[in-house]
Amino acid sequence: MIDPKVEKVLIEQMAKESASSALYLSMHSWLEMKGLEGCATFMFAQAEEERTHMLKLMKYINDSGGHAIIQGVKQPKAQFKNVKEIFELVLESEKDISRSIHQLVDVCTKLKDYTTLHFLQWYVAEQHEEEKLARTILDKLEIIGLEGNGLYLFDKEIAGIQVQTEMKAQDAGGAGA
Numbered sequence: 001m002i003d004p005k006v007e008k009v010l011i012e013q014m015a016k017e018s019a020s021s022a023l024y025l026s027m028h029s030w031l032e033m034k035g036l037e038g039c040a041t042f043m044f045a046q047a048e049e050e051r052t053h054m055l056k057l058m059k060y061i062n063d064s065g066g067h068a069i070i071q072g073v074k075q076p077k078a079q080f081k082n083v084k085e086i087f088e089l090v091l092e093s094e095k096d097i098s099r100s101i102h103q104l105v106d107v108c109t110k111l112k113d114y115t116t117l118h119f120l121q122w123y124v125a126e127q128h129e130e131e132k133l134a135r136t137i138l139d140k141l142e143i144i145g146l147e148g149n150g151l152y153l154f155d156k157e158i159a160g161i162q163v164q165t166e167m168k169a170q171d172a173g174g175a176g177a
């Protein structure tokens with residue numbers, strides 16, 4: 001049976017993953033409206049991934065004798081200056097989620113909840129990958145720039161990253177969840 005304190009923080013984490021999914025979907029919509037198909041497709045996949053992170057927490061809580069309460073999500077930011085702002089916000093969001101996961105690890109360590117600690121290891125590794133990806137994208141943007149054909153080339157580059165990520169997920173036998 002899951003400790004109520006652990007159940008509470010895991011439910012809070014579900015809400016953060018849902019908020020992250022909503023933010024990324026909002027970014028997708030803005031990018032699609034601007035005709036940036038590569039970036040839009042990438043952000044759609046990221047939104048789906050965040051949803052799977054929320055669902056994975058929900059299943060764990062319910063399978064552990066708890067009740068995963070679904071929280072409402074406030075309206076995410078809808079207007080963005082440019083793609084640089086979007087990917088800077090992605091990195092900030094991923095860093096926030098990483099901090100939150102590390103706090104969960106602290107709670108479970110104090111309560112000696114080794115089962116949940118084991119479950120959370122997947123999230124610790126996933127956050128490392130997601131922060132790395134956001135930094136890589138910002139580095140590419142810095143190199144390519146947004147002048148002239150820069151935005152067009154950057155969009156193509158992000159489409160390429162998306163294809164590689166999908167191939168990796170297929171090789172791993174599933175969709176990144």
Ligand code: FEO
Nearest residue numbers: 017050053097130
């Ligand atoms: Fe599920 Fe990227 O945090």
